[in-house]
Amino acid sequence: MEIPAKYNPATVEDKWYSxxxxxxxxxxxxxxxxxxxxxxxxxxxxxxxxxxxxxxxxIQDILVRRARMEGKNACWVPGTDHASIATEAKVxxxxxxxxxxxxxxxxxxxxxxxWEWTEEHGGIILKQLRKLGAxxxxxxxxxxxxEERSNSVIKVFVDLYNKGLIYRGLRMVNWDPKAQTALxxxxxxxxxxxxxxxxxxxxxxxxxxxxxxxxxxxxxxxPEDAFDPAVKHQILHRDADGRRYAVVATxxxxxxxxxxxxxxxxxxxxxxxxxxxxxxxxxxxxxxxxIEDRYVEIEFGTGCLKVxxxxxxxxxxxxxxxxxxxxxxxxxxxxxxxxxxxxxGMDRMAVRKxxxxxxxxxxxxxxxxxxxxxxxxxxxxxxxAVEPRLCMQWFxxxxxFADIALPPVMNDELKFYPSKYKTTYHNWLxxxxxxxxxxxxxxxxxIPAYFLPAAEGAEExxxxxxxxxxxxxxxKALPGYxxxxxxxxxxxxxxxxxxxxxxxxxxxxxxxFSDPDNKEIKYYYPTCDLVTGPDIIFFWVxxxxxxxxxxxxxxxxxxxxxxxxVRDKLGxxxxxxxxxxxxxxxxxxxxxxxxxxxxxxxSAPAGxxxxxxxxxxxxxxxxxNKIWNAFRLVKGWNVDEAAAQxxxxxxxxxxxxxxxxxxxxxxxxxxxxxxxxxxxxxxxKLFWDDFCAWYLEMVKPAYGAxxxxxxxxxxxxxxxxxxxxxxxxxxxxxxxxxxxxxxxKAGETIMLQNAPACGEYETELLQQFEDASQIVMNVRNxxxxxxxxxxxxxxxxxKEPYNAAMxxxxxxxxxxxxxxxxxxFDTQAQGVNFMIRTNEFFVxxxxxxxxxxxxxxxxxxxxxxxxxxxxxNAKLSNEKFVNNAPENVxxxxxxxxxxxxxxxxxxxxxxxxxxxx
RNA sequence: GGGAGCAUAGCUCAGCUGGUUUAGAGCAUCUGCCUUACAAGCAGAGGGUCACAGGUUCGAAUCCUGUUGCUCCCACCA
Numbered sequence: 001m002e003i004p005a006k007y008n009p010a011t012v013e014d015k016w017y018s019x020x021x022x023x024x025x026x027x028x029x030x031x032x033x034x035x036x037x038x039x040x041x042x043x044x045x046x047x048x049x050x051x052x053x054x055x056x057x058x059i060q061d062i063l064v065r066r067a068r069m070e071g072k073n074a075c076w077v078p079g080t081d082h083a084s085i086a087t088e089a090k091v092x093x094x095x096x097x098x099x100x101x102x103x104x105x106x107x108x109x110x111x112x113x114x115w116e117w118t119e120e121h122g123g124i125i126l127k128q129l130r131k132l133g134a135x136x137x138x139x140x141x142x143x144x145x146x147e148e149r150s151n152s153v154i155k156v157f158v159d160l161y162n163k164g165l166i167y168r169g170l171r172m173v174n175w176d177p178k179a180q181t182a183l184x185x186x187x188x189x190x191x192x193x194x195x196x197x198x199x200x201x202x203x204x205x206x207x208x209x210x211x212x213x214x215x216x217x218x219x220x221x222x223p224e225d226a227f228d229p230a231v232k233h234q235i236l237h238r239d240a241d242g243r244r245y246a247v248v249a250t251x252x253x254x255x256x257x258x259x260x261x262x263x264x265x266x267x268x269x270x271x272x273x274x275x276x277x278x279x280x281x282x283x284x285x286x287x288x289x290x291i292e293d294r295y296v297e298i299e300f301g302t303g304c305l306k307v308x309x310x311x312x313x314x315x316x317x318x319x320x321x322x323x324x325x326x327x328x329x330x331x332x333x334x335x336x337x338x339x340x341x342x343x344x345g346m347d348r349m350a351v352r353k354x355x356x357x358x359x360x361x362x363x364x365x366x367x368x369x370x371x372x373x374x375x376x377x378x379x380x381x382x383x384x385a386v387e388p389r390l391c392m393q394w395f396x397x398x399x400x401f402a403d404i405a406l407p408p409v410m411n412d413e414l415k416f417y418p419s420k421y422k423t424t425y426h427n428w429l430x431x432x433x434x435x436x437x438x439x440x441x442x443x444x445x446x447i448p449a450y451f452l453p454a455a456e457g458a459e460e461x462x463x464x465x466x467x468x469x470x471x472x473x474x475x476k477a478l479p480g481y482x483x484x485x486x487x488x489x490x491x492x493x494x495x496x497x498x499x500x501x502x503x504x505x506x507x508x509x510x511x512x513f514s515d516p517d518n519k520e521i522k523y524y525y526p527t528c529d530l531v532t533g534p535d536i537i538f539f540w541v542x543x544x545x546x547x548x549x550x551x552x553x554x555x556x557x558x559x560x561x562x563x564x565x566v567r568d569k570l571g572x573x574x575x576x577x578x579x580x581x582x583x584x585x586x587x588x589x590x591x592x593x594x595x596x597x598x599x600x601x602x603s604a605p606a607g608x609x610x611x612x613x614x615x616x617x618x619x620x621x622x623x624x625n626k627i628w629n630a631f632r633l634v635k636g637w638n639v640d641e642a643a644a645q646x647x648x649x650x651x652x653x654x655x656x657x658x659x660x661x662x663x664x665x666x667x668x669x670x671x672x673x674x675x676x677x678x679x680x681x682x683x684x685k686l687f688w689d690d691f692c693a694w695y696l697e698m699v700k701p702a703y704g705a706x707x708x709x710x711x712x713x714x715x716x717x718x719x720x721x722x723x724x725x726x727x728x729x730x731x732x733x734x735x736x737x738x739x740x741x742x743x744x745k746a747g748e749t750i751m752l753q754n755a756p757a758c759g760e761y762e763t764e765l766l767q768q769f770e771d772a773s774q775i776v777m778n779v780r781n782x783x784x785x786x787x788x789x790x791x792x793x794x795x796x797x798x799k800e801p802y803n804a805a806m807x808x809x810x811x812x813x814x815x816x817x818x819x820x821x822x823x824x825f826d827t828q829a830q831g832v833n834f835m836i837r838t839n840e841f842f843v844x845x846x847x848x849x850x851x852x853x854x855x856x857x858x859x860x861x862x863x864x865x866x867x868x869x870x871x872x873n874a875k876l877s878n879e880k881f882v883n884n885a886p887e888n889v890x891x892x893x894x895x896x897x898x899x900x901x902x903x904x905x906x907x908x909x910x911x912x913x914x915x916x917x
Numbered sequence: 918g919g920g921a922g923c924a925u926a927g928c929u930c931a932g933c934u935g936g937u938u939u940a941g942a943g944c945a946u947c948u949g950c951c952u953u954a955c956a957a958g959c960a961g962a963g964g965g966u967c968a969c970a971g972g973u974u975c976g977a978a979u980c981c982u983g984u985u986g987c988u989c990c991c992a993c994c995a
Contacts, residue, residue, distance in 0.1 A: 005955065190992095197995085250995060297994050305995055314993045373995085388993095423921055424990060431991080534989085569928085571988090602943075603929055609988085611929065619944070622957045629955035636954070678931070681943065696954085703953055777961080784949065784961050791952080837938095868939065880975040889936050889976090896938050 003635070007628035009592025012736040017130055019735075025751050026135045028075035030523035036067035036074040037527035039506050039557075040136065041540070042081040042144060046090055046121045049128040051566040051574055051612060052533065054584040055604060058597045059563060059676060060531045061134050065728035066671055067528075068135075069755040075524055076135060077509050078126055079142035082118075084444035084498045085179055085187075085380040091117050091443065092179075107442050107493075114443045131585060132593050133731045135751070142509055144501040145445070152513035153445045153501045154466050156551075161449075161464040165397045166437070168449075168462075172313045173436055175389035176378040177334035177348075181440035182393050184497060185433060186538050188376040188386050197301065197371035198253045198356065201237070201245045201364045202262055205278040205287045209242040213273035235270045235302075237366075246274055246290075247366045249301025251373055252311075253359065254351040256281055257340040258329040259288055261307040263318060266292040268303045282364040283342065283355070291322045313388050326390065332440075334387050348387070394438035394447060394494070401546035402429040414545065414555045417674045421534055421562055428538050437497045444495030451490045452481055462492070503543035506556035516552075530557040533565065561674050564609035566600075571611055587617055594730035595620030601680050601729060623684060624733050627726070630692050631737050633700075634715055640706025647808035649711040652698035655769045657714075659690050660721055662766065664758030667725060683725050691722060694773065698809055716741060721756040772806035774836045779814040782832050782843055793817040797825055797842040827913040838902045851914050862907050869900040 020026060038060050043053060060076060068074040091114045092102050102110060126141065142149060160166045173182040206212065218234035237245050248262060259281045264271040278287045295318060296305045309319030310328040319326055329340035334348045343351045359365040376386040406429045408414045409422055416422050438447060450471040452461045461478070465471035468489060475484045507513065510521035526548070532541060541560060548556030567573055574581035587596045598620030604610040663686040670679035699715060701707045707715075719741055727734040727750050738750040775796075783790060796816045800823055807819050825833065831844040832854060875881050875893055882890055 003954090006957070248995085252995080295993090300994055312993080312995075314995080317993085418922095420922060427920065427991065537990095565989095605930070608923095608930085613929090613944095615944075616929090618957075622955095625955065625957050629958085631954085633954035675931095678942095681931095684943080692955090693959085700954090781961060787949090789952095790950095790960080864939090871939070875976080878975055882975085884975050885936070892937065899938070 003628075003632045005629070005632070007592075007625050007733065009594060009624065009732060010589070013131075013133075013593055013732045016732055016735045017133065020135070020749065020751065021138070023747055023749065024139075025749055026076070026137050027139055028073055028137050030519055031073055033071065033073040035523050035528075036064070036072040037524040038064055038076045038529050038531065039509055039527055040076065040078045041530075041532045041536075042079045042142075042502065042505065043125045044083040044086055045080040045118055045123065045125075045143065046083070046087050047125050049125055049584050051581060051584055051600075052563075053125070053129070054132060054596065055566050055600050055610065056531055056533070056563055057129055057132060057134050058600050059561065059604070060529075061132070061597075061731070062601070062676055062728045063529055063531070063561075064135055065731060065751065066755070068751060069724065069727065069753060071754060074135075075137055075140075077140045077142065078129070078134075078136035078138060079140075079144070079505075079509070080122060080126065081498060081502060082143065082145040082444065083380075084439060084441050084495055085176070085181065085183075085378075087114065087118070088441050088443040089179055089381055110442050128585060131588055132597065135731070140509070144498070144505070148511060148514060149501055149504070149508045150445055152504050152508035153496065154448050155513045156504060156547075157445075157448055157496065157500075158464055158466050160396060165400060166394060166464075167397070168392060168394055170390060170392050171395070171436070172316045172388050172390050173393050174376060174378075174386045175332075175334075175391075176381055176384055177330075177332065177387055178381050178384040179378065179441065180332050182389075182391065182436055182438060183378060183386060184436050184499075187379040189379050189382075190374040190376050192372055193375045195251055195371055195373055195375070197249050197251055197369045198359075199247050199249050199302070199366035199368070200253060200256070200282050200306075200359060201366055202248055202279040202282060202304070202306075203243055203245045204274070205280050206244070210244060213275065213277070215272070218273065232269050234273050236273055246271070246279055246304050247302045248304045248306045250306055251371060252308075252352070253355050254336075254343075254348050255308045255311050255329065256306065256355070257284055257336070257342055258308040258310050258327045259284075259286075259306050260309060260319065260324045260327060261288050261291045261322065263291050263293050263296050263305045263307050264303060265294055265296040265298045267294070268296070268298045270298075271303050274304070282359060283362060291318070291324075293318055293322070310390055311388055316388075316390065328390065330387065330389070393436050394449075396435040396437050398432040398434050401543075401550065402432040404549040405429065405542060405545040408549070408555055409545065414557070415559045417559060417561045421537060421560075424534070424537060425542060428542065435497075437500050438492075438494040439497055440493070441495045442493075444498065445501060447492040447494050447496060449492040450475065451492065452478070452484060453488045499539050499543060502540055503547045504551075506544060507547060507551055512551060521552075525552065526555050527557045529559045529561055531561045531563060534562045535565070537562070559674070564604065566612050567609050569611050569613040571609075574612075582612075582614065587614070591617040591621045592624060592732070594733050595624055598623060598680065598730060601677050604677050605675065623688070624730070626688055626692060627733060627737065630687075630696060631719070631741075633696060634719060635740070637701065637712060638706040639709060639712050641709060643706055643708040645708045645710045648812045649699045649708070651806060651809050652695055653711060653714040655765055656690065656695045656718055658761035658765050659686070659695075660718060660756065661758045661761040663690070664721075664725065664756050668755075668758060680729050683722075683729065687722055687726070691718065694813075697813060723750060724753055724756055727751070768803060768805050769809075771803075771836050771839070772810050775810050775841060776814045778834045778836070778841070779816065779843060782834075782845075786832075786845060788845075790815055794843055794845075795820065797822055797844070799823070799825065799840040799842075802839060825910075825913075827916065833910055835903060835906065838899050838906075840906050855911055855914055858907050858911050862904060862911070865900050865904050865907070869897065869904065872897045872900065 040060065041056065064074045064076045094117065095102065095113060129136065157166065174185065174188045176183050204210070214236065215234050218236055220238050221235055237247060239245065246262065262279050264274055274290045275292065277290050279290060280287050291307070295314065296303065307315045307318050307324060309316045309324050309326040311330065318324065327339055329336055330348065331337045336343045336346055336348065336351055338344055343354065346354070356365070378384045378386055406426065409416065409425055416425070448466060449462050449464045450468065452463070452475055454460050463471050463474040465474055468486065468491065471489060472484070472486055475481050475489065506525065506527050510524055511518055512521050530541065544556045548554060565573065568580040572578060572580060584596065595617050599616035600610070602616050602619065663682055667679045667682050670682060699711050720738070723734045723738045723741070735750050779794065779796065788794070793815050794817065796819045798819055798821050800821055802821050804819070804821065810816055810819065825842045829844045830846055830849045831842055832849070833840060833842040835841070872893055876897060
C-alpha cells in the first residue's frame with residue numbers, strides 16, 4: 001500500500017466526524033457508569049465562531065473525550081443563547097436596512113421577524129463547532145428561548161417574586177439610548193476618554209455690587225488667573241459690572257437644563273461666601289439653591305458641583321437627601337425633551353456642541369480644559385454611551401444569593417482553576433448590588449407581571465403569575481377587583497435580562513423546573529466541569545452557582561476552568577477593527593482541525609491569556625505530519641516470521657514500555673490538574689523524541705530486511721497506546737490511524753477505547769537508557785566535530801565499572817563496531833574521551849586528533865570542576881550546614897564531592913597521558 | 918481610589934512544602950546533512966547575574982519587606 005508522504009487532514013476530518021455522528025458516539029443516556037457532564041457556555045444564537053470559541057470548545061472537547069476514554073459516561077450538552085439585546089439590535093438593524101422601523105411594528109410582528117432571523121442564522125455556530133471536532137451530544141441541543149427553558153424562566157420569576165426577592169422600583173439605571181433599554185451594572189463598559197472640562201459661570205441671584213458673605217482676605221479671581229484648588233481662603237469671581245458668580249466645572253454642559261441645585265462642601269474655605277445663596281443656571285436663567293454636602297470633593301475643579309438629579313447617579317442621591325426637584329430633560333432616545341425648555345428634540349451630543357458655543361457667546365464660559373474621564377458604554381452596543389436614567393425597573397435582591405453562593409467556593413467544595421479568581425468572586429459577592437433584571441426589549445422572556453386598571457393618580461397594582469389565566473384569578477381575589485376582566489389586564493412590556501435565563505442553564509437543560517425528580521437531572525447534575533472566560537464570572541458563573549443552590553441545594557458544577565483571552569502575538573486583544581483576528585474556519589482549512597487545536601493548546605495554561613500565533617498551528621501541522629510518517633514507516637515494514645528478535649530491539653521494547661508507563665502517569669496527573677498544555681507537551685515529546693527519534697531508530701530493521709514478529713507486535717501496541725493518549729487533543733488523525741493500524745470491526749472507534757493503563761516501571765531501566773543515550777550523543781558529537789561520517793564505524797572503550805545492558809542499542813545508534821571494557825585506557829592511543837556521570841569512555845581516532853585542542857578542552861573542564869568542588873567543599877566544611885541540613889542533603893553534597901574528585905582525577909590523568917606523547 | 922496577579926533564555930511558559938551536580942521545556946537561532954518514514958525532516962550546538970535593592974536562613978528563582986515596570990478586576994470624583 002502506498003501512503004502519501006504528507007498528511008492531508010481535509011480528506012479525513014469530515015469522514016470521521018460523520019462516522020462518529022452516524023454511530024451516535026457522542027450521545028449519552030444515563031446508565032450505571034459514572035457521569036461526566038459539561039454544559040456548553042451557550043454562544044449567541046446569531047454569532048459566528050471566533051478564536052475565543054475555538055479555544056474554549058477545544059478545551060471542553062479535550063476534557064470530554066478524555067473522560068470518555070476513562071470509562072465515564074460523558075455528556076456534553078450544546079445550545080445557544082437568545083442574547084436579547086445583541087440579537088434585537090441585529091434584527092433592528094436588518095429591518096432598518098429594509099426601511100422598517102421597530103416603532104412601526106407591533107410586538108408580535110417584530111417577534112415574527114426576530115424568530116425568522118433566528119431560524120435562518122441561528123445555529124450556524126453549532127455547525128461550525130463540528131468542524132473543530134466538538135463531540136457534543138447534538139440530540140440534546142437547547143436554546144435559551146425554547147419551550148422548556150422559557151417555562152423555567154417564568155417559573156423562577158414567579159417563585160422569586162413570591163419569595164419576596166423580586167421588586168419593582170424607580171431607580172437610576174444605566175440606559176442604552178440606542179437600544180432604548182436599561183442595562184445591568186455588569187453590562188456597562190467604562191472607557192477612558194479624552195474629553196473637556198467646561199467651567200461655567202453661575203451668577204449669584206443678587207443685585208450687582210453685593211458683598212454679602214465675603215470675609216477679609218477674600219481673593220477676587222480674574223478669568224486668566226490660575227486656579228489653585230487647595231487654597232485656604234475665600235475665592236470669588238466678579239465681573240466688570242460688579243456681579244458675583246460661582247464657577248462650576250462639568251464634563252456635561254448639556255445637562256444644565258436639569259440643574260436643580262449647586263452644591264458645595266461645607267468645609268470648603270474657598271466657597272463659604274456662597275452659603276445660603278441662590279445662583280442662576282446659565283442660559284436657562286432659573287434660580288437654584290446652593291446646598292452643602294460633604295460628598296463634594298473640595299479639591300476637584302472649583303469645589304462647586306452642579307446637581308442634576310435626573311441624570312447622574314450621585315446627583316440623584318443628593319437630590320434625595322436634600323429634597324431637590326428632579327427635571328428629566330431627556331427622552332428615551334437621548335434627545336432633549338420639552339422639560340429641557342431649550343434645544344428640544346436635539347440629540348444630547350449635538351446639544352453639547354451647540355451649548356458650548358452659546359455659553360461662550362453669552363460670556364458664561366469661564367474656560368475649557370482638556371480632561372480625561374471615564375465614560376460608560378453599552379457592552380452590546382459598543383458605540384453608544386450609556387445615560388444614567390431614572391425609571392421603573394424590576395430588581396432581584398441579591399444578598400440572599402450572595403450568602404448561599406459564597407461559602408462553597410471559598411472552602412473549595414466548588415473549585416476554581418486558577419484559584420486566584422476566588423478573590424475576585426469574593427469581592428464581588430461582598431459588595432453585591434441588586435440585579436436589574438428588566439430590559440425594555442421585545443426579544444426575550446416577557447415579564448409575567450400583569451397590571452390592573454387603576455384610578456388616575458393611584459399607585460399601579462399588579463399581579464405576577466405564570467399565565468394570564470392565573471394572573472386573572474389572582475387579580476379577582478384582590479379587594480375591589482372582583483369583576484376585573486382579561487381585557488383589562490395589561491402584561492408588562494419588558495423582557496428579562498438574557499442572563500436571567502442563562503443562570504438556570506445547568507438546571508433547565510435537564511428539565512429541573514418541569515420535573516425536578518427526573519432521571520436525567522439526578523444522573524447528570526451536578527455537572528463536572530465548566531469551561532468559560534473570567535470576563536463572565538459575575539454575569540454567569542456566580543449566578544449559576546446561586547441558582548444551583550437555590551433550586552437544588554447543590555452546586556451546578558464541581559470545577560470551573562477559566563480560560564484566558566485570546567490575543568494576537570503582540571498581546572493585543574483580537575478585534576475586528578484591528579483585523580488581527582484570524583477566522584478559525586480558515587485556519588482549519590489551511591492546517592487541519594487537529595493542528596489548530598494543538599496550536600491553541602500549546603500556549604494556553606489555565607487562566608493565562610494566550611498569545612495566538614499562526615506559527616503554533618504550523619507546529620501542530622508538523623506534528624501531525626510526524627505522526628503520519630511514523631505510521632508510514634511502521635506499516636511499511638515486512639514481518640519476517642523466521643527472523644529472531646535482535647538484542648537492540650528487545651532492549652528497546654523493554655525500555656519504551658517503561659517510558660510509556662511513566663509518561664502515561666505523568667499525563668494523567670497533569671490532566672487531573674487541568675494543566676492541559678503541559679499534558680499535550682508531554683505527549684508531544686513522548687511521541688516525537690522517545691518514540692520516533694529513539695525507539696523507532698532502535699528497532700528499525702536494516703534496509704530491505706524484515707522485522708521480527710515480537711518487535712512488530714510490540715511496536716503496533718505502542719503505537720496504539722500513543723494514539724489513545726493523543727486522541728483527546730487530536731481526534732481526527734488519531735481515529736484515522738487507529739482505524740488503519742490493525743483490522744477493525746464495523747462500528748469500532750478509538751473514541752471509546754480506554755486510555756492506556758499506566759502500571760509500574762523499572763526506574764533502573766530508564767537510567768540505563770539515559771546513560772546509553774548520552775553515550776550515543778557524545779559519539780555523534782565527536783563525529784560532527786571531527787568530520788567523521790555516520791557511515792564509518794567507530795570502536796568505543798569503556799572503563800570499568802561499566803554496565804553493558806544497553807550495548808546493542810549503543811552500537812546500533814552510534815554505529816559502534818565494538819565496545820571494549822577495560823581497566824585503563826591505553827595511554828598510547830590517539831582519541832577523544834568523555835564522561836557520563838563518573839564513567840569514562842574513549843573513542844580511538846587515529847588521525848583526527850589535535851592534542852592541544854583536546855587538552856585545552858579538558859583543562860576548561862578541569863577549571864569548571866575545580867570551581868564546583870570548591871563550592872561543595874565550602875558547604876561541607878561549614879559546621880552549621882552539616883549539623884542543620886537534612887541527612888539526605890548532606891549525603892548528596894558528599895556524593896557531589898566524591899564525584900567531582902573522581903572526575904578531576906580522570907581528567908588530569910588523561911591530560912597527563914596526552915601530553916606524555 | 919481599592920483589590921488581585923505577573924516579572925525566569927530572542928518568544929511563550931514550567932520550576933509544587935526553600936536543598937537533586939552553578940536553572941528546564943517547546944518554539945526561534947546557529948552549524949552540518951536531500952542518511953532508503955518524514956526538509957512540515959535528521960544530527961549537533963549556542964543561549965539566562967531568575968526585574969532591582971535589602972532581609973530571613975547553613976542554604977533563596979522559591980519565604981519576607983521595599984522599589985520599579987506591566988496586566989487585569991472593582992469603584993459615583995463632577
